[in-house]
Amino acid sequence: MTFNRDKKILIVGLGLLGGSYAMALSRKDYRVRAITKSQATLDYALEKGMIEGGSATVSEEAVAWADVVIFGLYPHVFREWIQSYQHYFKPGTIITDVTGIKGDFVREIQGMLREDVEYIPAHPMCGKEVSGVENADDKIFIGANYLVTPTEKNTRQAIELCRDLGWILGCYRVVETDIDKHDEIIGFVSQLTHCIAITLMTCNEKEHLEKFTGDSFRDLTRIAKINDVMWSELFIENKAALLEQMKEFREQFEKLEEMIASENVSEMREMMQRSTARRKLFDK
């Protein structure tokens, strides 16, 4: 199953990510509609040509129109939506999402879903430190990694369709991984980094620090502007994996504190050399 232009795409939730999907897909001439709770959001997306139509309420007509449904909702809203409205899906509908946590959440959604509808979990590794459809921007996908996390419930066809979606959006690398490994890795590369940024931003309350700041500090705290509703939910949904990653980070940080306290230059240099070599792998 490839992602042809005869597939009609419904986006549920036109926020920063949902809006960026709509923009990317409409630009490439796919048929895109949306369901989102605010009429103003719909009007904006229509005016900008991000969607061909949409609705601020959920109806069978709006949902059954689609071959593919992409959920751009917070995890608990996505869960409630499926419970309330899944009877509207057309048989054979493929659904996917943008949710940065998977694991138990995916098992739960797949467990409650109708047999004739398939949920293939995925998300791109990109975003912005602002939210809302007016900040949507399909350039965020360019060069990003796109992660697909199938389970034993998924068919090869739906996996291929979802991988295709990643390429169509403009991602440079599409990676398949299992959901538990995914959560551990996301706990590390995404959630831990946000924890560090907000800690750094709030651990020293001195005024006027901006006058002394260089780019290092700015880089480490770019993501300290954070959507508190979304991220507190994501942290809790992935609590076990995240806490494990935080512990490993803290233990390594404490080792560095000891090296500095004891002026152990050789250990410090060895750690810095390891850091330098490893960081080179992550250049885009």
Added chain:
Amino acid sequence: MTFNRDKKILIVGLGLLGGSYAMALSRKDYRVRAITKSQATLDYALEKGMIEGGSATVSEEAVAWADVVIFGLYPHVFREWIQSYQHYFKPGTIITDVTGIKGDFVREIQGMLREDVEYIPAHPMCGKEVSGVENADDKIFIGANYLVTPTEKNTRQAIELCRDLGWILGCYRVVETDIDKHDEIIGFVSQLTHCIAITLMTCNEKEHLEKFTGDSFRDLTRIAKINDVMWSELFIENKAALLEQMKEFREQFEKLEEMIASENVSEMREMMQRSTARRKLFDK
């Protein structure tokens, strides 16, 4: 005393920063020479028009030529240089530096310096994660903060001259602060961020993480490519202030761990809101 073009400038140590100073000043038609230990470095700088001349050895002729001497050396090399060669300075010479730590180090240099030569400590808040004159780039100064840290030994004239230098380089903000406050702030905004980046880069040894990484992780680890000789020295020279900042960071990080473990959403959101508001102050 303003930084007129009749001031002859000697740069000692043509590394990344020394080279960038040379580039910025020569571009603006100042007379710049250098002393640096490698002939190849000198040849490179001459060929690129960064200096009008220079020497790979230290001589009275080379040193006494200058009205202003800018030291681009590691702290312990700077200290040794002053001990060995300060008798070569012309009376009335103003010296300054690019050293990111001040405090006791400044007191030591000023304490050993001839009475007829004045050391005005300063440095720009910028750099690169690579070293060497071939990476010199005067664009690093554009928009940076430039810090001047006078002591009671400094004259107003030398302070003004040094402030002028910051503007001439292209910095957007020139800030004066006392040396102890400086070290505390630098411990926080610069050294702590490097500690965090190298910890993050070395606390999880899993392979192929780059396939899953987004820009957040890349931003937080850009500076994890680090000059191990220089930074291990800077950490130790500023040990007390840095360890205090590391402790404050770690304690705040532990609070966040507790919030996540106990699923305390309201505290987490409050911390994220504080983080978001505070980060806005640091936009360039």
